[in-house]
Amino acid sequence: MKLGKVEFCHFLQLIALFLCFSGMSQAELSRSSSKPYFQSGRSRTKRSWVWNQFFVLEEYMGSDPLYVGKLHSDVDKGDGSIKYILSGEGASSIFIIDENTGDIHATKRLDREEQAYYTLRAQALDRLTNKPVEPESEFVIKIQDINDNEPKFLDGPYTAGVPEMSPVGTSVVQVTATDADDPTYGNSARVVYSILQGQPYFSVEPKTGVIKTALPNMDREAKDQYLLVIQAKDMVGQNGGLSGTTSVTVTLTDVNDNPPRFPRRSYQYNVPESLPVASVVARIKAADADIGANAEMEYKIVDGDGLGIFKISVDKDTEEGIITIQKELDFETKTSYTLRIEAANKDADPRFLSLGPFSDTTTVKIIVEDVDEPPVFSTPLYPMEVSEATQVGNIIGTVAAHDPDSSNSPVRYSIDRNTDLERYFNIDANSGVITTAKSLDRETNAVHNITVLAMESQNPSQVGRGYVAITILDINDNAPEFATDYETTVCENSQPGQVIQKISAVDKDEPSNGHQFYFSLTTDATNNYNFSLKDNKDNTASILTRRNGFRRQEQSVYYLPIFIVDSGSPSLSSTNTLTIRVCDCDADGIAQTCNAEAYVLPAGLSTGALIAILACVLTLLVLILLIVTMRRRKKEPLIFDEERDIRENIVRYDDEGGGEEDTEAFDMAALRNLNVIRDTKTRRDVTPEIQFLSRPTFKSIPDNVIFREFIWERLKEADVDPCAPPYDSLQTYAFEGNGSVAESLSSLDSISSNSDQNYDYLSDWGPRFKRLADMYGTGQGSLCS
Numbered sequence: 001m002k003l004g005k006v007e008f009c010h011f012l013q014l015i016a017l018f019l020c021f022s023g024m025s026q027a028e029l030s031r032s033s034s035k036p037y038f039q040s041g042r043s044r045t046k047r048s049w050v051w052n053q054f055f056v057l058e059e060y061m062g063s064d065p066l067y068v069g070k071l072h073s074d075v076d077k078g079d080g081s082i083k084y085i086l087s088g089e090g091a092s093s094i095f096i097i098d099e100n101t102g103d104i105h106a107t108k109r110l111d112r113e114e115q116a117y118y119t120l121r122a123q124a125l126d127r128l129t130n131k132p133v134e135p136e137s138e139f140v141i142k143i144q145d146i147n148d149n150e151p152k153f154l155d156g157p158y159t160a161g162v163p164e165m166s167p168v169g170t171s172v173v174q175v176t177a178t179d180a181d182d183p184t185y186g187n188s189a190r191v192v193y194s195i196l197q198g199q200p201y202f203s204v205e206p207k208t209g210v211i212k213t214a215l216p217n218m219d220r221e222a223k224d225q226y227l228l229v230i231q232a233k234d235m236v237g238q239n240g241g242l243s244g245t246t247s248v249t250v251t252l253t254d255v256n257d258n259p260p261r262f263p264r265r266s267y268q269y270n271v272p273e274s275l276p277v278a279s280v281v282a283r284i285k286a287a288d289a290d291i292g293a294n295a296e297m298e299y300k301i302v303d304g305d306g307l308g309i310f311k312i313s314v315d316k317d318t319e320e321g322i323i324t325i326q327k328e329l330d331f332e333t334k335t336s337y338t339l340r341i342e343a344a345n346k347d348a349d350p351r352f353l354s355l356g357p358f359s360d361t362t363t364v365k366i367i368v369e370d371v372d373e374p375p376v377f378s379t380p381l382y383p384m385e386v387s388e389a390t391q392v393g394n395i396i397g398t399v400a401a402h403d404p405d406s407s408n409s410p411v412r413y414s415i416d417r418n419t420d421l422e423r424y425f426n427i428d429a430n431s432g433v434i435t436t437a438k439s440l441d442r443e444t445n446a447v448h449n450i451t452v453l454a455m456e457s458q459n460p461s462q463v464g465r466g467y468v469a470i471t472i473l474d475i476n477d478n479a480p481e482f483a484t485d486y487e488t489t490v491c492e493n494s495q496p497g498q499v500i501q502k503i504s505a506v507d508k509d510e511p512s513n514g515h516q517f518y519f520s521l522t523t524d525a526t527n528n529y530n531f532s533l534k535d536n537k538d539n540t541a542s543i544l545t546r547r548n549g550f551r552r553q554e555q556s557v558y559y560l561p562i563f564i565v566d567s568g569s570p571s572l573s574s575t576n577t578l579t580i581r582v583c584d585c586d587a588d589g590i591a592q593t594c595n596a597e598a599y600v601l602p603a604g605l606s607t608g609a610l611i612a613i614l615a616c617v618l619t620l621l622v623l624i625l626l627i628v629t630m631r632r633r634k635k636e637p638l639i640f641d642e643e644r645d646i647r648e649n650i651v652r653y654d655d656e657g658g659g660e661e662d663t664e665a666f667d668m669a670a671l672r673n674l675n676v677i678r679d680t681k682t683r684r685d686v687t688p689e690i691q692f693l694s695r696p697t698f699k700s701i702p703d704n705v706i707f708r709e710f711i712w713e714r715l716k717e718a719d720v721d722p723c724a725p726p727y728d729s730l731q732t733y734a735f736e737g738n739g740s741v742a743e744s745l746s747s748l749d750s751i752s753s754n755s756d757q758n759y760d761y762l763s764d765w766g767p768r769f770k771r772l773a774d775m776y777g778t779g780q781g782s783l784c785s
Helices: 005-023 350-355 607-634 703-720 747-753 760-765 767-776 780-784
Strands: 037-039 042-044 054-057 066-070 082-088 095-097 103-106 117-126 137-144 158-163 171-174 192-197 202-204 210-213 225-233 243-253 266-272 280-284 297-304 310-315 320-325 336-345 359-369 381-387 395-398 411-415 425-427 433-436 447-456 463-473 488-491 499-506 518-521 531-535 540-545 557-565 573-585 591-593
Touching (some): 158 171, 192 202, 202 225, 381 395, 395 463, 518 531, 531 557, 760 767
Parallel strands (some): 158 243, 381 463, 488 573
Antiparallel strands (some): 037 042, 066 103, 082 117, 095 103, 171 210, 192 225, 202 210, 336 359, 395 433, 499 540, 531 540, 557 573, 573 591
């Protein structure tokens, strides 16, 4: 029977594996008969151990310990005098040794992926002395790999992108699977890749895991995302190998492979002629199936009769073309416009230019609608001039406006009085002629800016506005005057011909050639002996002294009239008076004092003394006023007016009560059984006067009724009292009841009534009523006799 190449290779592998296990399953210890040898002062005894590595299969699932190998020493004669021990990695826990025979077994399931080999040490000991008969030596137990781990994609799942319309074989992404088995032994870690889902669009390289495109011209606009399932299988993909899978999401990225296209070949929009400049007329958009930068547009007007009237721009957010007005529309001039607009991609991909031009055009027709417009002035601003000397009613100028609509309605004019509050001007409503209504003054207002309103006669709501700037022309109507209020001084020690002041003049008028002023002294002042004037011919003049020896005690102030003439036509003049004060000056000519009165004060009385005297007088006046005020306050009565606020005031009464012994004055028992009699307010804490009154009738009323009626009546009195304070106040009433239990004690009443009343109860009222008890009691007859 002939074997194929694959079968023959497998057969050779099985033979090699069998020989390996049979030859390396045990290690024999042989005693060497060779003698020790010495070299360079060192001696080394040749070992009696001959070692080979031990091999053991991983993932052993049997119930008995797995035999690993055997240790043997030449010293061991088989009589049980030698025992074997293990130490190192896994000794006793994983690997055990029969101390008599040297057999090594594995007691646990081993996993090469956790630990590939174990290093142990073996030693033969004399059983009786427990001393080593051989030197300790190391050996290695290697874990033999089996295919027990499937390939894993540690970086999965994957996402990748590839441009649409890519050619076949374009690399997309590389996937990598890892197998934990031993890559140096067998095919357990040899992985091949295959695609389970995603065909026929994509393919994968079996050895490298590189995913590539398998179809040309994949269009993102048709389908933009694909889900692939990639498998990795070990054992070079043979049957019985383990496998793992991962998913790869491939997204087609956009390229500029779609030209823009307008949905319609033509558009039409209606706009009113009154639409302001820069207003949006329309928005149009060309459709582009691409996205992002590949869908960015450029719009332009390539033809039409509205090139200077309209413009188009791009909305960066929506990629729309925005048509706006550049100039005002006029229905009466042109009723419609036609524009040809082109849309194109900003960045075209040269690879796809063969698909056709990446631009498109459409036609936009704009219809201008007529609206009722306000009157329009022939010019937006009317400059006018008028002399300030013009008479009231003179014509200044004319404005003109017309109705731009086809109806050409008549126009009426008026002035917006908010711009002419003083009503300096009038306008003829029909002709637009502007005239003066008041006298004008250039110095008050040199330019008047007024607004003229033009409204349609048929529709007054349509109002147009025109602006008129009226400049007032100057005439010489203001005389010159001093430029400022001069404060001129002359020193007592001034010399003749000394300049003491330089003066100038101003004029409110504004002649075209500038001002020219002429200065001189008036006729009355020309021959004065004190001062003279020199015209400097530059619109200034100098004041000079004519003498020396000025004295304040003789004359402290001089008044010098100066005549000023301007160069206007006709010229105007004015007389201005210059005040000159005589002052005491220092050596540098600086005035120290100009007060003539201070010069004649007594030598012993200074300014400080005068101030002190004045302060004393003021202090005395203040003291006198305080004394008078205090005396008036003392004379004021202590009784407060009804209108005064009596809160937080203490009023003292000099009334004395009955003292501590007089407890009857506060007996409240009588208050609970008497009627209310407001007129009777006799106090029980003082000795009552003897009065002859009729005895009141006693009537018992419930306590709460008495008090309620009493309080209610007081409340009504307070409510209607106009003098009551305008705030909440607490009022206390000492209600003593209606009458007395003892009724009237008046002796007069007793005598007049001739009654035989018994007054013996007076003796029970205490020592204060002892006198009355003696008078009206049992001893009444003896007292009266």
